Amino acid sequence: MGVKNPLIMQANLVAGIFMLIAACSLVVSGSSEINSSTTMTIPPNIQNKPSNDNGTVGPLSLIQTQIELKIHTAISVILDKYFIDEFNNKLLQLNDTLEQVNQEKSLAEYSEITKKYIKSLESLVTCGNRVLSLIDHQVNLEKNLTILELEIEDIRKNNTKIEMKNVTDNKLQSMICSTNQQHSNISLESLEKKSDENNKTIEESIIALQEERTEKLKAIENEYQLNLTNKQQEMLKGIIFEMSQRDLYGSTDLLNTLISIMGFNEDNVPDNLLKKRRQLFKRRYNENQTVVVDYLRRVFDDIASTSNSQFSNKYFCNKKMSYYDSTICAFLGEYWYEIDLSHRNLAVLPKDIFTGFENLRYLHLSYNRLYYLHSGIFDNLSNLRTLNIDNNNLTALPTNIFTGLINLEKIFLSYNQLDYLESGTFNNLSNLEKLEMDVNNLTALSSDIFNGLEKLRWLNLSQNKLKSLQPGIFNNLSNLQLLKIGYNNLTALSSNIFNGLEQLNNLDLSSNQLNYLQPGAFNNLSNLKWLKIEYNNLIALSSNIFNGLEQLIILDLSSNQLNFLQPGTFNNLPNLRSLYIDSNNLTALSGDIFNGLEKLETLFLSLNKLNYLQPGTFNNLSNLQWLDIDYNNLESLSRNIKDRSNTFS
Structure with missing residues (x-):
């Protein structure tokens, strides 16, 4: 541009600047509208995305997001390709014009053009910011798209085809309306085509399953209908139809075997099938399979029971019954x-x-x-x-x-x-x-x-959860010889609790929580020979607790918490052979504690806290064969203690 025509140059320059501002304004305005529309349909926060009734993102959310992403991408490309390049060209032209103006125009004219130039630059910056905003939004859309794709993949794994069809149908209708309103220029042909494909796939799967079940039913019917009565045929059809809805995993062999057996007459079922049926019924099954196995046993026994044949016993002599046993039938x-x-x-x-x-x-x-x-x-x-x-x-x-x-x-x-x-x-x-x-x-x-x-001789109640014994519970068991009540939760024994047990010779109270024995608890047990009270919480015993047990041979008090034994505790036990007091908290024994135990042969005092034994403690134990005082706090022993037993520990 020459300086000979300054007015023409000035007019062209102003016109170019205003054209640039107008174009940029249109771009900014269009971008704002698109960005506003996008904000309404795809919120930045992915937590607010459209969801199914069950809270998961549906396939159409992905489709909607993809459509909007394409729109914004297109806008961004257009801006990048056309407007930004155009702005750069205009900027170069402005710089050239400015150089010429510096040479030809007055200061006032230069100032006015400079203001317009700055305003153009500001508009250009605004356009650039809009472009950057669109690019950022595009990135967010891509991130949201990735999340949606992952959620759609989870839906495909965790839902059946029919459930996916229902979700797709419901969301498709609502999203078609929304898409038509917001993006009328977008074709729905691809969406409708995809929906039709999904419907077709689901319908083909359902038809295939129905045909498979129909073929199975027909094969069973053709194979066995000649050997079954009409009533049995109807029952068998009902079983197969119902069981096809169940989880037959693990019980298929049993089902096939039972069906095969139903195809024979009651008197000519092959032995190999009978053997296989018995083995399959004995097999270990998980909880769900067990339910199915019990069901199969019941319904097939119901079929077998409709037989018109006569049996001496319909359960053990009818080969079609699961209870069939040739030995039992033969000896009927x-x-x-x-x-x-x-x-x-x-x-x-x-x-x-x-x-x-x-x-x-x-x-x-x-x-x-x-x-x-x-x-x-x-x-x-x-x-x-x-x-x-x-x-x-x-x-x-x-x-x-x-x-x-x-x-x-x-x-x-x-x-x-x-x-x-x-x-x-x-x-x-x-x-x-x-x-x-x-x-x-x-x-x-x-x-x-x-x-x-009255004739009961043996009663075992051990390893239950008994907390107490009712008075008089054993009153009529006059012939009882053995009573086991160990491993329960008994805490005390009342006096005379064992009344009526005159013939009892073995009483087991071990491993309870006994902490107290009332005097007279063992009254009337004149024939008792074995008394076990180990593994309880006894701390002390009354001096006459064992009175009346003249026939007692073995007494086990081990693993309690006894810390003291009163003199005379073991008096009146003339036939005692073995005494176990090990694993308690005894610190001392009175000198006459074992008086009257002339027949005692075995004495266990180990695992106590004994620190001293009085001289003469074992003097009257003339038949003692085994004495165990290991694991105590004894520092010395008198010589005569060792001489009292053949085996000393």
Whole structure:
């Protein structure tokens, strides 16, 4: 531009500057609108993003974010490509013009142009800031997109195809409306196409599953319908249909085996199938599989029970029944035999399973999972002598469960989960001699629980949770010889608690929490030979606590907290052979503490705190064979102490 036409140059310069400002204003305005719209649809805080009903981000949130990201990216590219380059060119032109103005224009004109130049630069800076803001927003959108993609991946892993379809359908409708309002220029063809593809995939999967189940049902029906009655066919179809909805993992072999057995007549089922069925029922299953196995046993036994064939016993002689046992069936009706159903993984027994076994003598149901017994299940077993139900899951017994067992001699209920016994549970068992109920959860027993058991000789209540014993609970057990109450929570024994046990010769009270024995607690135990009170919390004993135990042979007081023994504690024990007082807190013994124990052969005093033994302490122990005083605080011993025993420790 020459100096000959300064007015023309000035007009062109001003026009160029105003064109630059106008263009920049349009860009800034458009950017503001887009940025404002974007802020409304995609908040900066990702915690406020659109979500499904269950709080997770849906696939359409990702689509919406992608659309907006493309819009802002396009704007940014346009600005970068066109406007910024144009601004740079204008800036160069302005610099050239300024140089010419410096040569040709007056100071006033120069000042005016300079102001406009500064204003243009400010507008340019504003445009640049807008561009940077758009770029930052683009970065945030990319971050949000990454988070959304991760959340969509979690949804795909944790939800089924049908759930994804429902979420997609619901969100698609709302997002289509929103997208149409905000971005009418964006085509929805790709979204609709993707939705159609998802619908098609889901429908194809559902059809495939239905066809697979239909083919399975038809194959089973075609294979076995010739050998099953109409009623059995309907029941079998119902089983397969219902079980297809269950978790059959781990029990498929059993299901197939049971179905195969149903395809034969009751009298020609192959032995290999019977053997395999028995092994599969005995197999260990997890908790969920056990539910399925019990269900299969029940429903297939129901099918087998619809047979028109006649059996001497439908449970043990029908080969299709899970209880089938050729040995039991062969001896049905004989006078002397036993039934062993132990280790068969049984959870429940039919109420009439033992019908026709009036001559049964021995019944073994141990090591199963029985949690309930039907009232009257043993009613017809009038000649039964031994009933073994230990190692099951029984928590209670019906009051009349043993009614009819008038000749029963032994009951084994150990290792169950019994926590309560009703009064009268053992009524009418007048011939019962042995009752094992150890390792259960019994906390208390009624005072009349053992009424009518005059012939009982063996009673084991150990390893329960008994806290006390009701007065008179043993009154009618005149023939009891062994009583085990160890490993319970007893804290005290009242006087005369063992009244009525004149024949008792073995009493085990070990491993309780006994801290006190009332005088007279062992009254009337004139035939007691073995008394175990070890592992309790006894601190002291009354001097006459053992009065009346003239037949006692073994007394175990070890592992208590005894710190003193009164003179005369062991008087009137003329037949005592072994005395265990080890692992206590004894510091001294009176000189006559062992007077009257002429037959004592074994004496354990180890693991106490004895620091002195009086001369003559063991003088009257003429038959002592073993004396153990290890681990005490003794510094010296008189010679005659060593001479009193053949074995000295």
